[in-house]
Amino acid sequence: MDILIEKCNEALDGNTLVIYTLTNEAGMKVKICNLGATIISLFAPDRKGKYQDIVLGFEKIENYYNNTQFLGAIIGRYANRIEGGVIEIGGIEYKLERNDGNNHLHGGYRGFDKVFWSDEAVSKGEKSLVLSYTSEDMEENYPGKLEVKVSYSLTSDNALRIDYYGISNKDTIVNLTNHSYFNLSGHDKGDIGGHxxxxxxxxxxxxxxxxxxxxxxxxxxxxxxxxxxxxxxxxxxxxxxxxxxxxxxxxxxxxxxxxxxxxxxxxxxxxxxxxxxxxxxxxxxxxxxxxxxxxxxxxxxxxxxxxxxxxxxxxxxxYFPNGMKHKHFPSCILKKGKEYKHTTIYKFL
Missing domain, CATH: 2.70.98.10 (Beta-galactosidase; Chain A, domain 5)
Structure with missing residues (x-):
């Protein structure tokens, strides 16, 4: 897998926009931006071997900054909804931002999709692109300083692997995911009703x-x-x-x-x-x-x-949405000093 790094001439919120292009041996390609660790393009072959971009995205990179649909982004600290924007950890109640009516959605007004991620030292021949972000204690009112990493890998058999890692200095909640919109006909080919x-x-x-x-x-x-x-x-x-x-x-x-x-x-x-x-x-x-x-x-x-x-x-x-409300749902609590680890693979055939 090869990684190409392109630094854009434009800056946003005082940060330089960077686009990473991952290409595997077969010619499959994925483009990722440091804003939100966002997948902005993914080129996969059809039955005739023709490559098309199959994820939705914006014409201008800066539109991801004001993106209300979370196209392609990493979502955190907590993917999906939290009822009333209230959680309780260790007997302490935390009131999160209510950015979806009366509820909390996808990490708040400035979730992980709206921040700039740093890359580890990327060089030719790397097996994966690793992006990291430190979410400070009480950011968006979540407890604990949370250090997160996301690793993107493109395998020789046309699989996009995403590995998530996290560790916090306090008990907190973590539920990371990727919010790419797929249209296997091509991002510009109408709706997915026929899929x-x-x-x-x-x-x-x-x-x-x-x-x-x-x-x-x-x-x-x-x-x-x-x-x-x-x-x-x-x-x-x-x-x-x-x-x-x-x-x-x-x-x-x-x-x-x-x-x-x-x-x-x-x-x-x-x-x-x-x-x-x-x-x-x-x-x-x-x-x-x-x-x-x-x-x-x-x-x-x-x-x-x-x-x-x-x-x-x-x-x-x-993890299930609104998991803090319903205790019989799988627990999303990350204990102090324990590692959060999660993997998802999207394999294209």
């Missing part, structure tokens, strides 16, 4: 009108959430089920049967038009399937494209 999807989950966590999990763990049987067998996504998007209506599409967490086993496939997406397939493997217990229900509010995309509702889909590996 086919499998999620290896027998249960999901239903949401209320604020897209907050209610605490129930419900069977997917007989619902639009049943992706145990390959299913066209549009079938569910057109459903009149209450869960689809409340989410304005899919915005739901699925309880993975893989249960943290990186050898077991958690999900798979197939685009019949291009022939591309993407498999997802993860050490996390849940995966959020988000169908891009609010993408029409995004800034102008790459090549001048105006993204619309359902132009891309996210498969965000994670």
């Amino acid at each position: 086919e999807l499998i999620i290896d989950a027998e249960y999901f966590t239903p949401i209320n009108q604020e897209c907050l999990p209610t605490g129930e763990i419900r069977s997917v049987e007989g619902t639009a959430m049943d992706f145990r067998n390959m299913k066209i996504i549009a079938t569910g998007l057109e459903s009149d089920e209450e869960q689809i209506i409340m989410g304005q599409g899919y915005d739901h967490n699925f309880v993975l049967r893989s249960n943290g086993d990186l050898k077991k496939k958690a999900a798979e997406v197939h685009d019949p038009v291009s022939g591309r397939r993407m498999e997802v493997y993860t050490t996390k217990p849940g995966i959020q399937f988000y169908s891009g229900n609010h993408l029409e509010s995004s800034a102008t995309g790459k090549n001048g494209v105006s993204y619309k509702k359902w132009s891309g889909l996210c498969l965000e590996t994670q």
Whole structure:
């Protein structure tokens, strides 16, 4: 794997913008920006070997700074929603920013997607790109000085591997993920309704009108959430089920049967038009399937494209949303001095 480093002439918030291009032996390519450790492009081959950019992104890098849809970014400290923006750790209550109505979303107003990450010494022949960030104690009102690293690797068999690490000097909560929007036909090729999807989950966590999990763990049987067998996504998007209506599409967490086993496939997406397939493997217990229900509010995309509702889909590996509210959900608490570690692999076929 080769890494090319490009420093942009422009600066943002006093920081130099840097773009890293990772290329594997087969010619697959991914571009990552130091702002938000964001994946800004990913070129994968179709059934004829033609490469296209299959992740949504912005025409201008600075648009990621004001990005309300989190395109391609690393999310932290806590991915997804926290009810009322309140958490309790060790008997102490912390009031987080309420940046999503009455709730906390994706780390607050200045989450990890809005900060500049530093690179380790990158040189030719590196096996991965490692970006790091130090989140100071009480940043966005989270306790503990948290040191995080994200490693991006592009393997010879066309897999993008993301490894997450963290350590804190106080008990805190951590739930990191990547928020890339995929369209396997190409980022500018319309909506993902025709894509086919499998999620290896027998249960999901239903949401209320604020897209907050209610605490129930419900069977997917007989619902639009049943992706145990390959299913066209549009079938569910057109459903009149209450869960689809409340989410304005899919915005739901699925309880993975893989249960943290990186050898077991958690999900798979197939685009019949291009022939591309993407498999997802993860050490996390849940995966959020988000169908891009609010993408029409995004800034102008790459090549001048105006993204619309359902132009891309996210498969965000994670602890369950609103996990501090529901104690029977997997714990997202990171104890002082203990290492947070998590891996997700997106493999393209």
